[in-house]
Amino acid sequence: MHKRHKRRGWDPFWASLLATLLVLVPLVGGTALLSRQQLHTQLRQAARSESGILIRLPKADDQLTVLLCVPGEQPSFLLAYLNASQNCVHLLSVPSVLTVPFAEGEATLAQCYTAAGPARCREALTETLALPQDTHYLALSPAVLERIAGRYGPVRVSLSGALTDDELARYGRSRAVQGISAGDAHELLCQLQADAALSPQRTAAARAAVWDAFFRQNLDLLPTTLPDALRGVSSSLLTDLTALDYDTLERTLEFLANNAASIEAQALPGDWDTATGTYTVTDASRAAVQTFFNVSPTEAQASSFSEP
Structure with missing residues (x-):
C-alpha cells in the first residue's frame, strides 16, 4: 500500500520573508537610486558653487x-x-x-x-x-x-x-x-x-x-x-x-x-x-x-x- 505524500503548503516563515522582500527590495533599490541622484546633484552644485558666487566672489581683476x-x-x-x-x-x-x-x-x-x-x-x-x-x-x-x-x-x-x-x-x-x-x-x-x-x-x-x-x-x-x-x-x-x-x-x-x-x-x-x-x-x-x-x-x- 503506497503512502500518500501530503503536499505541504507555504511555510508561514518563508511566506512572510518573501512578502517582506517584495516590499523592501524595490524600496531599497529606489532609495539607493535616489541617493545616487542626490549625490550627483550635490557634486554638481558643489562644483558650481566652487566657481560661482557662493564660494568665490569676483576679484577686481576678473x-x-x-x-x-x-x-x-x-x-x-x-x-x-x-x-x-x-x-x-x-x-x-x-x-x-x-x-x-x-x-x-x-x-x-x-x-x-x-x-x-x-x-x-x-x-x-x-x-x-x-x-x-x-x-x-x-x-x-x-x-x-x-x-x-x-x-x-x-x-x-x-x-x-x-x-x-x-x-x-x-x-x-x-x-x-x-x-x-x-x-x-x-x-x-x-x-x-x-x-x-x-x-x-x-x-x-x-x-x-x-x-x-x-x-x-x-x-x-x-x-x-x-x-x-x-x-x-x-x-x-x-x-x-x-x-x-x-x-x-x-x-x-x-x-x-x-x-x-x-x-x-x-x-x-x-x-x-x-x-x-x-x-x-x-x-x-x-x-x-x-x-x-x-x-x-x-x-x-x-x-x-x-x-x-
Whole structure:
C-alpha cells in the first residue's frame, strides 16, 4: 500500500520573508537610486558653487577689455568688455571707417590697421574713445575665426533691428530668426560693410546682433572651450594676451556663465558724412562708451575711464 505524500503548503516563515522582500527590495533599490541622484546633484552644485558666487566672489581683476580685429578686404572691429563684478558681457561694434588719429593726421580705423596693425588701432581707439589703458587687442584671420566659432554650430539671429525688409531681402534674409554658420555670417557682414547704400552704424549694428546672438547661445560652453581654442591657435594670432590673461578670461567666463550674466551689444553711434565718407565721434559716441563700461557721466568725468 503506497503512502500518500501530503503536499505541504507555504511555510508561514518563508511566506512572510518573501512578502517582506517584495516590499523592501524595490524600496531599497529606489532609495539607493535616489541617493545616487542626490549625490550627483550635490557634486554638481558643489562644483558650481566652487566657481560661482557662493564660494568665490569676483576679484577686481576678473575682467577684460579686448579689441577684436578681423582683417581682410573689409576689416572689422569689435570691443568686448567682460566683467565678473558687474556680471556683464558688453559688446560694441566699431565701424571700420571711424576717423582716428594716425601719424601726424587722421585715418580710418581700417587704414590704421592696414598700415600699422592691431596694436596701433588699440592706441588710436584708446585716444579717441578714452578706453582703459589695460585694453588688450586680438587679431585673427577670417579662417581662424571660422575655425573657432564654427565648433559651436550655426548662430540663430535676426537682423531686423539693423536692416529694413527690402535690404534683408536683397541679401536673401528676412525678419525671422534664422540660423547662419560662422563662415556665412562673416561673408554676409563683409558684404553689408561694402554696401555704400548702408550707413556704417547700421552695418555695425548687424555685426553687433550676430555677436550678441553668439554669446547668448554659447555662454555656458565658452569657459571650457574658448580659452583653450585661443591657446590652440596662438601661433596664428596677433595679440598681447598672455597666459595669465587667458586664465583671467577662463575664470571670468566661468563666473559669468554660472551667474546668468547680462549680455548687451550695440553699434558705436557717430556722425556719418556721406560727402566726405567720414565717420566721427560725437556726444552720442561718448555716451555709448559710458554705457559700454557701465560708467555714469559723473564717474566718467572723475575717472576718465581709467578703472571701469
